Amino acid sequence: MYRAAYFYIGILLFGVACSSKTTIEENFENGKLKSRVLLKGSRFFYTEYYPNGTINNSGEVDKTGNKNGVWKYYHSDGRLKAEGHFKDDYKDGRWVYNFRNQNYRINWLTYLARPIKISIPDSWKVISDSLPNMPLFVISDSLGAAVNFNVFIHKNIKVSVINFIDEEIKKNASYGIVKVISRREVEIKREAAYEVIYDVNVNERMLIGLQYFIPRSNEIYMISFFVPKGKFDIYELLLGEIAYSFEIL
Numbered sequence: 001m002y003r004a005a006y007f008y009i010g011i012l013l014f015g016v017a018c019s020s021k022t023t024i025e026e027n028f029e030n031g032k033l034k035s036r037v038l039l040k041g042s043r044f045f046y047t048e049y050y051p052n053g054t055i056n057n058s059g060e061v062d063k064t065g066n067k068n069g070v071w072k073y074y075h076s077d078g079r080l081k082a083e084g085h086f087k088d089d090y091k092d093g094r095w096v097y098n099f100r101n102q103n104y105r106i107n108w109l110t111y112l113a114r115p116i117k118i119s120i121p122d123s124w125k126v127i128s129d130s131l132p133n134m135p136l137f138v139i140s141d142s143l144g145a146a147v148n149f150n151v152f153i154h155k156n157i158k159v160s161v162i163n164f165i166d167e168e169i170k171k172n173a174s175y176g177i178v179k180v181i182s183r184r185e186v187e188i189k190r191e192a193a194y195e196v197i198y199d200v201n202v203n204e205r206m207l208i209g210l211q212y213f214i215p216r217s218n219e220i221y222m223i224s225f226f227v228p229k230g231k232f233d234i235y236e237l238l239l240g241e242i243a244y245s246f247e248i249l
Contacts, residue, residue: 022039022040023036023037024037030051032049032051032053033049033053034048034049035047035048035049036049037061043060044061045058045060045061046058046059046060050076054074054077054078055072055074055078056073056074056076057071057072057073057074058071058072059072066086066089067086067089068086068087068088068089070083070084070085071083071084071085071086075098079098080098081097081099082097082098082099083095083096084096089189090110090117090119090245091108091119091241091245092108093107094106094107095107095108097237099237100233100234102234106121106238107121108121108122109121109122115248116221116248117245117246118245118246118247119242119245121238147225147227147231147235147239148226149223149225149239149242150223150224151221151222151223153221153222155218155219156218156219157215157218157219158218161213161215164213164220165183165196165213168211168213168222169196169198175202177198177199177200178199178206179198179199180197180198181197182195182196183195183196186212188212188214188243188246189244189246191214191216193212193213193214194212194213195210195212195243196209196211196212196213197211199229205228206229207227207229208226208227208232209224209225209226210224210225210226210239210243211223211225212243212246214246214248216248221246221248223243225239225242225243227239
């Protein structure tokens with residue numbers, strides 16, 4: 001959901017209080033509809049569009065912008081990409097997906113390990129909780145080897161997040177990073193974050209590393225996924241779903 005949607009919902013609430021608009025829209029630069037927030041009774045419904053005019057995603061939100069109820073996501077050609085329920089902005093229960101011409105289902109649950117909260121498939125398991133000098137937790141998928149991820153908190157950081165990422169890349173090069181594939185700024189749960197994807201060679205095993213860096217005050221939260229290179233296309237959507245559910249409490 002675009003960050004602007006939360007602003008529009010606030011405007012819409014104000015408008016309703018003044019017996020004014022029940023719909024707020026945002027357009028692309030070419031004038032085509034980009035997003036719409038619609039009030040029906042006391043319920044808000046958000047729809048986001050692709051530049052070609054087809055629906056990107058749609059569903060119900062509360063007055064703070066949190067997703068609830070049934071949500072649907074679409075490919076740009078109009079085909080259904082994903083459908084399921086949200087509860088307080090977290091995926092809840094069974095979702096169906098159509099990604100890279102594969103259809104599959106995932107049952108989601110919300111995992112809470114203060115100070116963070118994150119969605120994971122209910123078949124995945126926690127391998128370890130927080131220990132001194134260890135991640136907050138390590139989680140593995142149901143196959144036990146195909147994918148695992150961990151979350152670290154780096155405290156008392158005295159450099160910018162960009163410099164921190166550069167230092168991490170240099171440090172990890174000695175552990176097997178072959179090359180950085182991409183790095184970009186993203187947004188996770190309304191927090192600025194950075195994504196880095198790279199090739200990794202660990203004991204002659206080629207992996208894809210996917211990391212997210214989320215700065216908070218003088219701390220940086222680091223989410224790391226490691227996937228066999230040949231399976232990254234299969235897991236790409238799933239890993240994004242997990243990462244973008246991450247919330248610092």
